[in-house]
Amino acid sequence: GIQVEQSPPDLILQEGANSTLRCNFSDSVNNLQWFHQNPWGQLINLFYIPSGTKQNGRLSATTVATERYSLLYISSSQTTDSGVYFCAVVIWKTSYDKVIFGPGTSLSVIP
Amino acid sequence: DAGITQSPRHKVTETGTPVTLRCHQTENHRYMYWYRQDPGHGLRLIHYSYGVKDTDKGEVSDGYSVSRSKTEDFLLTLESATSSQTSVYFCAISGGGGGANVLTFGAGSRLTVL
Numbered sequence: 001g002i003q004v005e006q007s008p009p010d011l012i013l014q015e016g017a018n019s020t021l022r023c024n025f026s027d028s029v030n031n032l033q034w035f036h037q038n039p040w041g042q043l044i045n046l047f048y049i050p051s052g053t054k055q056n057g058r059l060s061a062t063t064v065a066t067e068r069y070s071l072l073y074i075s076s077s078q079t080t081d082s083g084v085y086f087c088a089v090v091i092w093k094t095s096y097d098k099v100i101f102g103p104g105t106s107l108s109v110i111p
Numbered sequence: 112d113a114g115i116t117q118s119p120r121h122k123v124t125e126t127g128t129p130v131t132l133r134c135h136q137t138e139n140h141r142y143m144y145w146y147r148q149d150p151g152h153g154l155r156l157i158h159y160s161y162g163v164k165d166t167d168k169g170e171v172s173d174g175y176s177v178s179r180s181k182t183e184d185f186l187l188t189l190e191s192a193t194s195s196q197t198s199v200y201f202c203a204i205s206g207g208g209g210g211a212n213v214l215t216f217g218a219g220s221r222l223t224v225l
Contacts, residue, residue: 033214041199043216086154088214095161096142097205099214101154 002027004089004102012108013077021072021105023087031090031097032063034072037104038083046072046085077109114138115217117202123223130189132220134202136182142212143185144169144203145177148219154201160185192224 003026013019023032034046047054047061049070054061058077063070074081084104091098114137124130134143145157146169156169158177166177174196176188189196200220205212 031212035216041219041221043201043219045213045215048213090212090214095165095167096144096159097212097214099144099156103153 002029002089002091002100004087004100006085006087006102006105008105009103010106010108012110015077015079015109015111017077017109018073018075019077019107021074021085021107023070023072023102025068025070025089027068028065029089030092032065032070033088033090033099034061034070035086035088036081036083037086038080043086074107077107079109079111082107082109115202115204115215117200117217117220119220120218121221123225124192125225126193127191130192130222130224132187132200132202132222134185134187134217136185136204138204138206138215139182140204140206141182142205143179144205144214145175145185145187146201146203146216147171147198148201149198157187157200189222192222194224196222197224198222 005024007022031050036044049061049063051065058075060073086104087102088099116135118133144159146154155171160166160179178186202217205214
C-alpha cells in the first residue's frame with residue numbers, strides 16, 4: 001500500500017520563526033489534506049491541496065503531485081501553532097475515499 | 112466543528128459492558144467514518160458508511176459494529192468493551208467519492224475501559 005512519511009518528526013521553534021514541514025508519499029494519489037491537531041486534540045482542516053499552492057494567512061501549502069510530495073509552510077510562528085501536523089493522502093475508491101495518514105510532525109512553539 | 116457532534120465526549124466504562132458512541136452531522140454529507148487514534152498508531156479507520164444502511168469495515172473493525180439509519184447519524188457500538196479499546200474515537204464526514212471532498216473531523220470521544 002501507499003506509504004506516507006513526514007519530516008521532521010519533531011520541531012521546536014522560537015515564536016516568530018518560520019518552518020517547513022514535508023510530506024512524501026510513495027504512489028499516485030487523488031488528493032491530499034493537511035490537518036492540525038491542537039493540544040486539546042481537535043483535528044482541524046488546514047488545506048485540501050491535490051496540486052499547486054494555497055495560502056491561508058501565515059500558512060501556505062504546496063503539493064507537487066508528479067514528484068509525490070507536499071510542503072506546509074508556517075511563517076511568523078505563534079504559540080497557538082503548537083500541536084501535531086498531519087498530512088493525509090486520499091485515494092478515491094468506489095464506495096469511499098480511502099485516507100492514509102502520515103505519522104505527523106509534532107511542533108512546539110515557545111515564547 | 113463544521114456541523115459534526117460526537118457524544119459522549121468522555122466515557123469511562125468497565126470491561127465487558129456495551130458502549131455506543133454517536134456521531135451526528137448537519138451537513139447532509141453522504142460519507143461518514145469512524146477512526147480511532149492511539150499513540151504510535153496514528154489514525155486508523157474502524158468502519159465507514161457510504162449511505163443510509165450502507166456500511167463497511169475499515170482496517171481495525173474487530174470488536175466494533177456500526178449502524179446508520181439516518182443520513183445524519185452514525186453510531187459506533189462496542190458490544191463488549193475491552194481494555195484494548197481504550198482510545199480516542201473520531202468521527203469524520205465527507206461529501207462523496209471522486210469529487211473535491213474535504214474530510215472533516217468531529218471533536219473526538221475519549222473512551223476509557225477499565
